[in-house]
Each structure stands twice: as structure tokens, then as C-alpha cells.
Amino acid sequence: MAKAKTVYVCQNCGAESSKWIGKCYSCGAWNSFVEEVVVPKAKSSVAAAYSSSAEKSKPVPLSEISVDDLPRIDVGNRELNRVLGGGLVPGAMVLIGGEPGIGKSTLVLQMALHMNNMKILYVSGEESPQQIKLRGERVFSGSTEHCLIVSETSLERILTHTKNTAPDILVVDSVQTLQTERIESAPGSVSQIRECTAELLRFSKERNLPVMLIGHINKEGSLAGPKVLEHMVDVVLQFEGDRNHMYRILRSIKNRFGSTDEIGIFEMQQGGLREVQNPSELLLSHHDNAMSGVSVAAATEGMRPFLIEVQALTSTAAYGTPQRSSTGFDIRRLNMLLAVLEKRAGFKLSAKDVFLNIAGGLKVNDPGIDLAVVSSILSSNIDIALSPDICLAGEVGLSGEIRPVTRITQRIGEAAKLGFKTIIVPVYPKGVDFSSAEIEIKQVSKIEEAFRLLFG
Numbered sequence: 001m002a003k004a005k006t007v008y009v010c011q012n013c014g015a016e017s018s019k020w021i022g023k024c025y026s027c028g029a030w031n032s033f034v035e036e037v038v039v040p041k042a043k044s045s046v047a048a049a050y051s052s053s054a055e056k057s058k059p060v061p062l063s064e065i066s067v068d069d070l071p072r073i074d075v076g077n078r079e080l081n082r083v084l085g086g087g088l089v090p091g092a093m094v095l096i097g098g099e100p101g102i103g104k105s106t107l108v109l110q111m112a113l114h115m116n117n118m119k120i121l122y123v124s125g126e127e128s129p130q131q132i133k134l135r136g137e138r139v140f141s142g143s144t145e146h147c148l149i150v151s152e153t154s155l156e157r158i159l160t161h162t163k164n165t166a167p168d169i170l171v172v173d174s175v176q177t178l179q180t181e182r183i184e185s186a187p188g189s190v191s192q193i194r195e196c197t198a199e200l201l202r203f204s205k206e207r208n209l210p211v212m213l214i215g216h217i218n219k220e221g222s223l224a225g226p227k228v229l230e231h232m233v234d235v236v237l238q239f240e241g242d243r244n245h246m247y248r249i250l251r252s253i254k255n256r257f258g259s260t261d262e263i264g265i266f267e268m269q270q271g272g273l274r275e276v277q278n279p280s281e282l283l284l285s286h287h288d289n290a291m292s293g294v295s296v297a298a299a300t301e302g303m304r305p306f307l308i309e310v311q312a313l314t315s316t317a318a319y320g321t322p323q324r325s326s327t328g329f330d331i332r333r334l335n336m337l338l339a340v341l342e343k344r345a346g347f348k349l350s351a352k353d354v355f356l357n358i359a360g361g362l363k364v365n366d367p368g369i370d371l372a373v374v375s376s377i378l379s380s381n382i383d384i385a386l387s388p389d390i391c392l393a394g395e396v397g398l399s400g401e402i403r404p405v406t407r408i409t410q411r412i413g414e415a416a417k418l419g420f421k422t423i424i425v426p427v428y429p430k431g432v433d434f435s436s437a438e439i440e441i442k443q444v445s446k447i448e449e450a451f452r453l454l455f456g
Helices: 043-056 078-084 104-114 129-139 155-165 190-207 228-232 279-283 331-343 367-382 408-417 447-455
Strands: 005-010 033-038 093-098 120-124 147-151 169-173 211-216 235-241 247-255 263-269 272-275 294-301 304-316 324-327 352-358 390-392 422-426 440-444
Touching (some): 078 247, 078 263, 093 190, 093 228, 104 129, 120 129, 120 155, 129 147, 129 272, 147 155, 155 190, 190 211, 190 228, 247 279, 294 367, 294 408, 304 367, 304 408, 331 352, 352 367, 367 390, 367 447, 408 422, 422 447
Parallel strands (some): 093 211, 093 235, 120 147, 120 169, 169 211, 294 390, 324 352
Antiparallel strands (some): 005 033, 235 247, 247 263, 294 304, 304 352
């Protein structure tokens, strides 16, 4: 048996050191090194593994490789299918991360229960089978004979259960709870996560078995564990949202089998997560009377256009120092837009409190909503309501110009579909054809031109 050795491993990036050090030489984190016992594998077993794998696989030309036997698996959820690129690929390893309580386990359990034509093995290291059954009864009312539940954290026993049951899909909740007997460190450590994921990856590729892993995220918002974890898996999905609001966004960070531009939108309800096919209708408020400080922006998330409501409130600073607050929008970009309004448009906002909110609890990073943001701020400042039939799309530059944005035809089409009569967009080159649009398009090059159209 190989002799065990003690190393110190950084819990943030996975760097190793022969002695404890205060600051990691790789990622710069402080007090992140933890002592772990590592048993190296024998050289003979490694050589035997290489020789056996070389006999099974032989190099072949790319033209002779067939992909007909790898059809995508429909997971029974259109939003999840969209983010995966059309379905689950056999042999793929998918990692879903998100904050605690955001709905990761609910999403995967709903998927498993709806796939009644497949055998699913759901392994939970955090909940008992009774807890999973209570959640399953809440989110699904059909037959559940195809979904097998086991509460286990030992990797060796999980692989044994998988071999005995021969499922079509393996679900592990969560990867941070797994531990293997070959590593003498605590579950959730860098060594345990790395070794367990590598073993599951090898098992998945050998048997062409799709594996879905659920992972936690740290306080910085990134997936817990070493960065190598994201490099090992095929697909990394981020489940985002505010627990105080109902909407959730499933975003693709990495996808070897499809685009990373797609997102899926869900609504959290008492009976689980509901797919949102048309988010624009839910994100827009239908007011009987027009109110100041409210504008509608044509935004995009990846390749998906939707309309959102931007709300702003300006008031005189009561305590001398003006406040700047933003919900769902980058506060630094808000400060930049306020400076542009002050310098380029001549509006005195330095002594005003400015509050901005993206309705629905969404976080939007699209610069194409800049024009809607400055319009709602000015509307609140002068207390004049915008027309409810006008939609806006455009990026605001530092000199006050309105810059073109991506996917403008999709934004215009979404506004026309929801019944808006006019959309204000930047000036585009002559090669961009707007003649087929079913909505009036007004192009502006400066924020002064947009304000004249909106407020006269």
C-alpha cells in the first residue's frame, strides 16, 4: 500500500503546499490552507489503467465518428431544454449551482418526476427520503415509480447502487456532501470534491450515463470548491433570483453541447417552479393611470428578448447628502448615467435622492436599458408621466450619445407583439432594415432628442 502523506490544500483554489502558509500563493486568499491526508495511487495500477483504456479506444478520423447514437434526452421542461441546448446529452455531466433556498433541488426533482419514461436515481446527501417525498408530493401528483430515491454520501456505495439499478439518469444532491474512502479529509474539502467529481466523470463517460450534480455557491457568488470543478464538467448552470421575489433565472455559464446565450425563466409557486414562456407580460404592470418615473425597456438576456418596467424616484435630499440606491441595476452604472444627465443634458440632480428599481426582482446587466433608466429618472424629476404606448432601447455613452445595441430586431418584435405603438431606438446604419416592423420606430442619436420626443 502506498504511504500516506500530509499536505496543506487551499480551500479556495486547490493549491497545495508542504507546509502551512497564511496567504495562498495562487489565489491570494488568507488563512485558506487546511491540512489533509492524501494517499497516492500505486504506479502499477495507473499503468494498468492506461493500458486497458488504450486497448478499448483507438484513434479514428473525425469523419468516421458517428453521433447518431447520441440523441438528446427531453427532460420534460421546455425552459431547461432551452438552456441545455435542446436536451440532455447522454454521458454529459451537468452542474447546477445557486444560493441556498433558491430552488435547485426543487427544479431537479420536478425534472426527475416528470420524466416518467426514464429511470432516475436521485441520490441525496442532505435530505432524508421522507423529506424528498414530502416535496415530491407538493410539486407532482402523477406516478413516481420510475424515480428511485436513496440518501447516501459515500461515493463507493453510490456507484454500487448505480450499477445495481442501471438508471437512465443519475442525480446527486449535492456534490459537496460526497466523500470517498481514498481521501482522509472532511466532506466538502477541495480534495474530496475533486476526487469524487473525477470518479463520477469517469463512471459517466464509461457507461454513457448523464449525471446531474447540484452544487452550493460561496458568499462571493461562485461555485464552492476548486475552480477545476467547473473545468471537469460539461455544462455549468447558474440558478439565480431573489428569494423575496417569485422569479428565477436559469443561466448557462458553460455548455460544451450548446450556446451559453440562452436563459430559462421560472416562477416559484406553492406547487413548485412554473415555466414562464412569455416573461414580458408578467414583468409589466398594467396601470389604469399613467405615473411619473415609470418607463418600459426592451431588454435581452442572451438571445431572449423581453420587456421590463424601470421605476425611478427622485426627491430633494433631506439630510444634505444625496442617496443613490439601485435594485436590479448596477449602482456604478447608475452613477455614471446621473453624471451624464448633469453634464451633457443640464439637469441638476446632484442635490437629489435617486432610487431605481427593476420591477419583478430581476437583475439586468444589459446596457440597452440605459435610455429607459435616464428617461424614468427625468420623468420622476419633472413629474411628467411617459406615454404607456412607448418602449425604449439604447445605450447611453459618456458624451450623451445613444449607441446601438445588439439584437435590435428581436427587441422591436417583442415590443410590437405586446401592443406598443412606438419604440425609440438609436440611429442605425442604412444596412439595418426596419421596414417590416409592425410598430412605429423613432431613431435618436442624442439623449436631448429622446427627451424632446418623450416630453415635448
